[in-house]
Amino acid sequence: MATASGGSEFVDKFPDEAAIIKASFLIAFVSLGIGAFFGLIQALHRTNVLRVIDSADYYTLLTGHGVLLAIVFTIFFLCGVFHWAVARSLDRPAESALFSWAWVGLMTTGTVLATVAILGGLVPNLGMSADVLFTFYAPLQAHPIFYIGLAMFIVGTWLSGADWFLSYRAWRQDHPDERIPLQTFMVLTTMIMWYISTLGVAVSVVFFLIPWSLGLIESVNPLLTRTLFWYFGHPIVYFWLMPAYLLWYTVLPKLAGGRLFSDPLARVVFLLFLLLSTPVGIHHQYLDPGIAEGFKFIAMTNTMFLLLPSLLTAFTVVASVEHGARQRGGEGYLRWLGALPWRDPAFTGMALAGAMFAAGGFSGMINAGMNINYLIHNTLWVPGHFHLTVGTAVALTMMAGSYWLVPQVTGTKLYSRPIGLLQVIMWFVGMVFMSNAMHRAGLAGIPRRTAEPQYQNFEFLTPIGSIFELRVQIALGGTLLFLSVVLFLFNILLTSLGEESDRPVDSYLPEPLSGPEGSPRILDNLAMWTGIAAVLVVLAYTLPLAGIIQNGGGLFGGGLPVPATVSAGFDLVMTTVTSAFNTLWGVVA
């Protein structure tokens, strides 16, 4: 994994790629700014600290916050990072700059359309709204251009993946016997996972939600669109997370002063995410009627398996960072922590993000457990959880990574390391306040997704402290997080406007301690792993979907989902199993 860029900087060696990455980052950061502003308004509104909007508009801002941050910011940033990683690790530009601009253009157009539809909700006279929240399934309905924009965005991501696969294919022709460079391996496995998982949302949007919103069909099967959404809605978590993992595995050890502990282990982790991240979405539907308990149990089991790659990552990344600290003179069982480069915001931000991800993982296990999930389902606990995962592990890693990546694609030095350090620490503290209070509020039963969490003649109780304290923590946390984003955007803006430097950042990435030669070559057989992933999806989803279609009034609804105790008829089961077997056989053959 030695640097492919040699002595020259990325922007000098790959100017077209740098331009693509800058465009991706620009859209990501604009979305981050708008989404964070919406988040501040929501935090202050819900906690009754400051109300500047009508409560009806809360849902418009909530949708904007979710879509702009969890989809647009994360995925545009991901595209920039992946484009950088593929060009850098293969040491070659993309096959066609025009093609690269095509996916940037398509994703941008989709983003604009979806955003216009969302913001249209703030202007009643427009007759346009998309207050469907981040979880855009029926029966909530948005304006058609919201769904069309999302479809264009998804197709854009497919094209971006094709761009990187084309680069890989060209590289493979020149290097028939070499192992896939680690960063490219990470990009390709992530994109395979994305192709498999987005099929669900593509079917939901194209075949059901767009025709329904255009009035071409009268009804949809709500449980079907919901299940297809969660078929994609959980793997998207890993789509956000994988670029963060890429940075933790390949950049963080270098920033710590060391080297990646194990290249083979990193490959295994990414393959496990490819296999395991898709057949789990039903764990978001434990309380849905119309899905038999057995399928929910299978989803829970699969979800628990997903802990394995996360724990492997915790071991590998911490081992790599400890190695770096000892290279810098760190000693003792824990004193080596003091030898780490805490002045560097890129390192500190990623390290803090990883630490908070551990907490998010623990609360995620609570979400995944069928029994205990009933305690926190649809409470504020859940936003508390994903503000630790996507809101910190991913977002903070992306912001911290920007302090190292942006100088590489702009050719300018970071404007201010102290501001960067203050920013990442402010994010950590803000998120501690906010997510901690959200988890606690969830345990007290305070609902999520509402502008008015207070009930009349009812009082939420907490075992320790008061609800008032929790509200103050959420408002304080939200304010700190917004200020942190302002500092970040300020720092990045001035960085990009700075004077060019011969060596804006040390971009060298050292070889891992244990290289790819120590792993079996079968890890690089992407076709085989894709086939296995598809088989697992078929096994996990065929029967539940058959039951949902049969018992929910067919593909287009017209009836209500029946209780989970009613199963699919024998004939339908046989037909489904036969077609599933044929599909499997087709994949294997």
Next chain:
Amino acid sequence: MKLTKARALILIAFSVPVAIELRTVAGFFNVELPLIAVAVIEFLFLALLFVLYGLYGEGSESAA
């Protein structure tokens, strides 16, 4: 080990979750810690850190 500004900031950051959950930990031992007590403890920690930074921080004689 020199107490740099960055290290001091990290220690402050990590003191926040500890302070927030201090009452929970005390609750495990049937000790009801009022919010004001937590605020005082956190303030004392910050004051201690400030003193240590003055004694051993960047620019201090000991650090030099």
